[in-house]
Amino acid sequence: MPELKIEVIPEGTVIDHIPAGKWLKVIEILGLTKPNGGTLLIASNVPSKKLGRKDIVKVEGRYLSEEEVNKIALIAPMTTVNIVRDYKIVEKFKVSIPDEITGILRCPNPNCVSNHEYVVPRFKVESREPLKLRCHYCERTIEGDEILGNL
Amino acid sequence: MDWKGRDVISIRDFSKEDIEFVLKVAERLENELKGKGSLDYARGKILATLFFEPSTRTRLSFESAMHRLGGSVIGFSSAASTSVKKGESLADTIKTVEQYSDVIVIRHPMEGAARLAAEVAEIPVINAGDGSNQHPTQTLLDLYTIKRAFGRIDGLTIGLLGDLKYGRTVHSLAEALAFYDVELYLISPELLRMPKHIVEELREKGVKVHETTDLEGAIPELDVLYVTRIQRERFPDEEEYLKVKGSYQVNCRLLKNAKETLKVMHPLPRVDEIHPEVDGSEHALYFRQVFSGVPVRMALLGLTLGVL
Numbered sequence: 443m444p445e446l447k448i449e450v451i452p453e454g455t456v457i458d459h460i461p462a463g464k465w466l467k468v469i470e471i472l473g474l475t476k477p478n479g480g481t482l483l484i485a486s487n488v489p490s491k492k493l494g495r496k497d498i499v500k501v502e503g504r505y506l507s508e509e510e511v512n513k514i515a516l517i518a519p520m521t522t523v524n525i526v527r528d529y530k531i532v533e534k535f536k537v538s539i540p541d542e543i544t545g546i547l548r549c550p551n552p553n554c555v556s557n558h559e560y561v562v563p564r565f566k567v568e569s570r571e572p573l574k575l576r577c578h579y580c581e582r583t584i585e586g587d588e589i590l591g592n593l
Numbered sequence: 594m595d596w597k598g599r600d601v602i603s604i605r606d607f608s609k610e611d612i613e614f615v616l617k618v619a620e621r622l623e624n625e626l627k628g629k630g631s632l633d634y635a636r637g638k639i640l641a642t643l644f645f646e647p648s649t650r651t652r653l654s655f656e657s658a659m660h661r662l663g664g665s666v667i668g669f670s671s672a673a674s675t676s677v678k679k680g681e682s683l684a685d686t687i688k689t690v691e692q693y694s695d696v697i698v699i700r701h702p703m704e705g706a707a708r709l710a711a712e713v714a715e716i717p718v719i720n721a722g723d724g725s726n727q728h729p730t731q732t733l734l735d736l737y738t739i740k741r742a743f744g745r746i747d748g749l750t751i752g753l754l755g756d757l758k759y760g761r762t763v764h765s766l767a768e769a770l771a772f773y774d775v776e777l778y779l780i781s782p783e784l785l786r787m788p789k790h791i792v793e794e795l796r797e798k799g800v801k802v803h804e805t806t807d808l809e810g811a812i813p814e815l816d817v818l819y820v821t822r823i824q825r826e827r828f829p830d831e832e833e834y835l836k837v838k839g840s841y842q843v844n845c846r847l848l849k850n851a852k853e854t855l856k857v858m859h860p861l862p863r864v865d866e867i868h869p870e871v872d873g874s875e876h877a878l879y880f881r882q883v884f885s886g887v888p889v890r891m892a893l894l895g896l897t898l899g900v901l
């Protein structure tokens with residue numbers, strides 16, 4: 443089992459099925475790069491039946507909530523999350539795209555007020571499949587690569 | 594719906610009931626005004642008009658509406674004379690102005706500026722145009738004009754002509770018309786077609802939409818022809834503008850094939866897209882449309898101020 447290549451954690455969160463190569467973006471979005479963010483164990487390019495190759499991030503000593511992890515749904519929609527206590531998985535959930543995306547995505551419209559004033563960018567999710575977002579401020583919609591390019 | 598303190602930012606925030614309510618109040622105020630000459634619902638209230646981008650018609654229409662309601666007006670008509678030029682943020686300007694007034698009307702060259710202003714301000718904010726995004730009061734006065742002319746909006750066949758790609762007026766109007774049982778002809782040069790996502794949205798909402806470049810062919814079908822100017826300032830590329838400049842004109846020859854009851858509308862200012870010879874005809878509704886701006890804006894000011 444490829445998962446065994448990195449140490450099993452006693453307490454914390456295992457973020458699995460991240461698309462290969464996206465682990466750095468994932469820990470950035472989740473704010474895990476800060477010194478007090480907990481110990482991270484990272485496996486990248488792990489063979490996966492579902493994805494071909496995948497990344498795994500294990501966060502020791504921290505339990506991430508569903509709401510927190512949903513922030514990464516835009517770049518890693520297949521992600522599954524395991525909460526581990528005393529070496530056992532006590533909770534398991536899949537990320538899902540929230541109704542509103544706040545703070546992690548910049549509006550691609552150069553004339554949008556959110557790119558000029560001190561404002562937290564906000565997007566309403568108009569459709570999940572295919573993913574379509576609408577800027578709360580300028581009301582333009584963005585899709586596909588435009589979303590990924592502005593994360 | 595409690596209107597007191599409500600912001601008017603985007604036609605997307607409106608339900609059909611909201612729209613109908615505003616139109617009803619506007620009609621009531623128009624009739625009251627005819628009877629009394631002036632009203633005093635907003636006595637002691639101050640409107641601040643913040644025009645970061647010039648606009649004669651919209652600003653004067655709001656100011657006239659506030660005066661007719663018995664209130665008073667402060668404001669500026671270009672950003673050049675304000676502390677924005679010194680580098681002040683929009684949020685700070687709004688927080689300052691709201692100390693001096695009871696309601697704010699804002700026009701700004703950036704999309705989303707009115708939404709931001711509304712989030713910052715405690716008092717109601719009305720959007721008078723944010724870049725190429727929304728101009729909801731124009732849409733409401735357009736609907737009011739149609740309703741006053743025909744007694745209804747349902748069942749009409751409406752042509753939108755001109756710059757359907759960049760024109761915010763036609764985007765909001767089309768979105769609002771989707772609440773009604775209408776048939777739409779979207780008439781434009783190929784380069785200026787209505788954005789695909791709007792056409793799809795209209796169809797999803799059950800509007801029968803025809804896209805065409807053939808104005809003459811569409812004319813006999815229409816009850817309303819809504820003409821827009823091709824706005825040079827909205828084009829990212831001058832060459833693209835030159836390709837479509839002057840590509841259509843509504844004149845008496847064209848209108849020979851129209852229904853006798855066809856009404857021609859235009860948000861104005863016009864350049865050459867409607868020949869002045871049309872002005873005297875029964876078809877011309879665009880000056881009546883200008884008039885509608887006042888009762889509709891009176892309704893919005895009065896409702897958001899909570900004085901009606």
